[in-house]
Amino acid sequence: MTIKLTTKPLSTPLSRRNLLKAGAATAAGLAAPSFFVRNAWAAGKTMQIGIWGGVQGEFIRKQVLPSFEKEFDCKVDAQQGSTLGQIALLRAGKDAPKFTVMFVDDLGVEIAKREGLIDPLPRDKMPNLAKVYPRFIYNDGYGVALAISSAGLFYNPQATKPLESYAELWDPRFARKVSLVGTKTTPSVFTVIIAAAIATGKPYKEAQYLADQAWPKLKELKPNVLNLYSTDDAPLLVAQGQGAIGGPEYSKYVYPYKLKGASIDMCFPKEGAFTGVNCQILVKNAPNADLGAEFMNRMLDPAIQQGLAETALAAPAVSGLSFKPEIAGLLAYPESKMDELGLFSPDWAYVNSVRSSWIENLNQIFTA
Amino acid sequence: MFFIAVFVIPVGLMVRYSFLQQLPDGTLTGNFTLANYIRLGAVDLYRNVVVTTLRISLFTTLGAMLLAYPLALVIARGPAMIGRAITVLVIAPLLVNVVVRAYGWRIILGNGNSGVLNWALSYLGLGPVEILYTEWAVIIGSMQVFLPMMVLPLAAAIGRIDPAVEDAARTLGGSSLAVFRRVTLPLSVPGLGVGCTLVFSLTASSFILPALLGGSFTKMLGTLVEEQILTVFDWPFGAAIATAMVLIVMAINLAYMALIERRFRSRAMEAA
Amino acid sequence: MSENGLGRAAPLIYTLTGLIVLFLLLPLIFPIVLSISDTPFITFPPKGFTLQWYGKVLQDADFTSSFGFSVLLSTTAACGAVLLGTPTAVGLVRLSFPGKGFIQALVLSPLIFPSLVTGIALLRLFSSIGSNDAFLNLWIGHVLVTTPYVVRTVSASLVVVDPGLEEAARTLGAGRFTAFWRITRPQIMPGLVAGALFAFVTSFDNYAVSMWLFDASHVPLPMMMLSLISRMFDPGIAAIASLMIFFSLFMVLLLERLAGLRRAMSF
Numbered sequence: 001m002t003i004k005l006t007t008k009p010l011s012t013p014l015s016r017r018n019l020l021k022a023g024a025a026t027a028a029g030l031a032a033p034s035f036f037v038r039n040a041w042a043a044g045k046t047m048q049i050g051i052w053g054g055v056q057g058e059f060i061r062k063q064v065l066p067s068f069e070k071e072f073d074c075k076v077d078a079q080q081g082s083t084l085g086q087i088a089l090l091r092a093g094k095d096a097p098k099f100t101v102m103f104v105d106d107l108g109v110e111i112a113k114r115e116g117l118i119d120p121l122p123r124d125k126m127p128n129l130a131k132v133y134p135r136f137i138y139n140d141g142y143g144v145a146l147a148i149s150s151a152g153l154f155y156n157p158q159a160t161k162p163l164e165s166y167a168e169l170w171d172p173r174f175a176r177k178v179s180l181v182g183t184k185t186t187p188s189v190f191t192v193i194i195a196a197a198i199a200t201g202k203p204y205k206e207a208q209y210l211a212d213q214a215w216p217k218l219k220e221l222k223p224n225v226l227n228l229y230s231t232d233d234a235p236l237l238v239a240q241g242q243g244a245i246g247g248p249e250y251s252k253y254v255y256p257y258k259l260k261g262a263s264i265d266m267c268f269p270k271e272g273a274f275t276g277v278n279c280q281i282l283v284k285n286a287p288n289a290d291l292g293a294e295f296m297n298r299m300l301d302p303a304i305q306q307g308l309a310e311t312a313l314a315a316p317a318v319s320g321l322s323f324k325p326e327i328a329g330l331l332a333y334p335e336s337k338m339d340e341l342g343l344f345s346p347d348w349a350y351v352n353s354v355r356s357s358w359i360e361n362l363n364q365i366f367t368a
Numbered sequence: 369m370f371f372i373a374v375f376v377i378p379v380g381l382m383v384r385y386s387f388l389q390q391l392p393d394g395t396l397t398g399n400f401t402l403a404n405y406i407r408l409g410a411v412d413l414y415r416n417v418v419v420t421t422l423r424i425s426l427f428t429t430l431g432a433m434l435l436a437y438p439l440a441l442v443i444a445r446g447p448a449m450i451g452r453a454i455t456v457l458v459i460a461p462l463l464v465n466v467v468v469r470a471y472g473w474r475i476i477l478g479n480g481n482s483g484v485l486n487w488a489l490s491y492l493g494l495g496p497v498e499i500l501y502t503e504w505a506v507i508i509g510s511m512q513v514f515l516p517m518m519v520l521p522l523a524a525a526i527g528r529i530d531p532a533v534e535d536a537a538r539t540l541g542g543s544s545l546a547v548f549r550r551v552t553l554p555l556s557v558p559g560l561g562v563g564c565t566l567v568f569s570l571t572a573s574s575f576i577l578p579a580l581l582g583g584s585f586t587k588m589l590g591t592l593v594e595e596q597i598l599t600v601f602d603w604p605f606g607a608a609i610a611t612a613m614v615l616i617v618m619a620i621n622l623a624y625m626a627l628i629e630r631r632f633r634s635r636a637m638e639a640a
Numbered sequence: 641m642s643e644n645g646l647g648r649a650a651p652l653i654y655t656l657t658g659l660i661v662l663f664l665l666l667p668l669i670f671p672i673v674l675s676i677s678d679t680p681f682i683t684f685p686p687k688g689f690t691l692q693w694y695g696k697v698l699q700d701a702d703f704t705s706s707f708g709f710s711v712l713l714s715t716t717a718a719c720g721a722v723l724l725g726t727p728t729a730v731g732l733v734r735l736s737f738p739g740k741g742f743i744q745a746l747v748l749s750p751l752i753f754p755s756l757v758t759g760i761a762l763l764r765l766f767s768s769i770g771s772n773d774a775f776l777n778l779w780i781g782h783v784l785v786t787t788p789y790v791v792r793t794v795s796a797s798l799v800v801v802d803p804g805l806e807e808a809a810r811t812l813g814a815g816r817f818t819a820f821w822r823i824t825r826p827q828i829m830p831g832l833v834a835g836a837l838f839a840f841v842t843s844f845d846n847y848a849v850s851m852w853l854f855d856a857s858h859v860p861l862p863m864m865m866l867s868l869i870s871r872m873f874d875p876g877i878a879a880i881a882s883l884m885i886f887f888s889l890f891m892v893l894l895l896e897r898l899a900g901l902r903r904a905m906s907f
Contacts, residue, residue: 053866053867057867077855077856077857078856079854079855079856080856080867084598085598088597088598088601088760088852089763089852091601092760092763092764092767092852093763093767096767098767098772111601182579183595183599184579184598184599185599226501227500227501227583227585228583229583230579230580231580237478242479260680260681260874261680262680355599355600356600356602356605359595360411360413364411364412366585367413367416367420367586379758381761381764381765382758385761435660435663438653438657439657442653442657454657454661456889457664457665458661458664459837459892460668460885460892461664461667461888462837462838462841462888463841463844463884463887463888463891463892464668464881464884464885464888465844465845465862465865465881465884467847467862467866468865468880468881468884469667469668471667471671471881472666472667472668472669472671472881473667475667475674476666476667476670484670512664512667516664517838520834520837521793521796524793524796524831524834527830528800544649548649558799558800559796561796562792562796575756575848593757597757597760603760606757610757
């Protein structure tokens, strides 16, 4: 927030809502061009938000922000980062919040709410929330989905057939051929749940609480594991023959390679696919919270949702969109198809609380 | 000396963190606790990681030491043009991002036929080797990345040795090896000390190289710190690992510097 | 003095040197080789020849602006580190006071201290004192992690400087600063140059501190690289790597040309 904002006189036409704004001392700007009177309350403001990197971040910066900034005559600084990195930033800046809106994955909504880093979404200022499938509003209205990716295995079609069941990963034909996701990113949680499900024969829903039975099973997997990857280009390495199969990983990191012609595809074994849900949250005591609400509403606009989905090949959160067949085939959309795929979201409140010990266990198993 | 304050604040904050406990809602309690350190000692995973870290750092330092001497000698003693060229070639890689260099190594060491090394070996009719995702890959990568940090101080130290001393020793009939061992080596010890501390410390705390080249099989302390801070969010525990790492690395640095200096100072005396 | 100063072992040393330099350059050669590959992905061996990736990268405004920003940040940080580190090194080497060893260890600790942790500590500090100027915050952070290099290299070259000379100059009427500037500075020049270079390089490559302190309009290069890696699948990424390599070669050659790197380090 620059000094000039707080010293600007209040000379723009004021509605009742704007008067409230004025009371909040983050005042409207004198310099606001008159033809933007409707949004003059936001003129000249600078808002800091945190968004994702990758193609999604690119889309937001190039396709969403410029028109938003123009319409509200404001500036939006969008800092790119990963879910856990963004939460860490919120945490470190808890005493004097700098950010207004953060994009995080569903597990991050749970952490941020638990740690008191966020406020509930302002429903009355976000009419587009009505279009969102109810299942994608999280933690009692503290977070809402923007894009839904499904997680499964990626494989090199020249090296193997798609797997019917995750149990095949333990097959000796995959000796040193499995590129397993590293402990740094969220899908490593799925690894544990898969192993528990295979060991116990129970569905994910129950298996996620039975991690103790996953450890011996994962130990048996070790001879098949080539590496634990920690970079986004892991699918490309498998496509080039470094390993035959890898994951679990979100589709949004795999399909862009497939569309460009790499020898890679995804399979979702019968135990079920996991969801990775990209959400947005409103920072607690955020500066420019109203502008933040407008922005979050814009992100749920059907046109933006369509564009975001087509860019990232991840399903949108709002209902009533339709896609070209070649893209539709890669999306878990609409809602009926999500149910078909058996999309599963872990109980993050539980998983987040045990994640530290899960990582410790994974490290113990896979560190030579 | 009030500059010291600038260093003390962050380090102090960090050490304080390491004695705190974190509640589930992410707040830190003000109570002093040793729990983080006890956990560090009690779980065998962390002991293993310490051993791995030290082993990798030690091999890297030794390797860099061996590789650095010829370069430093040429820079300091070779003909001007060659010395200059080598200096440029040694410094240039330093400016290249570590991630980029790690990617380079990954291309070279890649397992299977997509790796340059294996591709070359198969031409020679030699079997494929699996280096990537092992400790060796981390050592090779670290050696390349940190070698300049060893060469430059070493070259500076050798440059300060009066060539007349070496010539005198040669005139007295010493073989090249003997001259090197009894004159050049002992007199270059200050530079060697700097180089060793830099290389050892940097290797021990790196986290990008082990992640990219070690394939996460090779966990090092730096990786663990990163994981605790960025993935698990247990900052106090991360701080405890970091503090322990600093203490261990510092102790080792001091110990071997003392060792090297005592050993070679006495030689230098002899030689003089 | 023998002709090349290396004695009879010269051929052996040259051979070794050649091999080692090759080892140093190896991981830098391959990105260049791959960057001209006319394939939609990075593949080895490369196929075809194209310069399109360079064009693409050079038109990427994100890349060019963060490149410029990094050069600025690292240069100023290196200057700060030299200004801060040199007096510290002089104090540490020249003065004797209780707890000197401890202070010495402390000053060097950021070198080993995972800068990830230093980064958080700084972010919390800046956030609690309300310092929101990203450039200033980054600068302080970078000076902090780079100063130890200067302290270390300057100390090493100070150890062999005879303090008697400076005292002699002062007896002859030179002020404290003049004596340092005229007598000691030229002698520790190699250490200074090496320290400044290390500082620049470390700052230029720093990720762990920057990731906590950057904001959307101040993105240092390593952060940008990581974000590019995750959205660029083609050999453009190798082109970026190659550009960095060419840039560093150019910088070093320039430095050599202007200051005479080897002479500055008094080899």
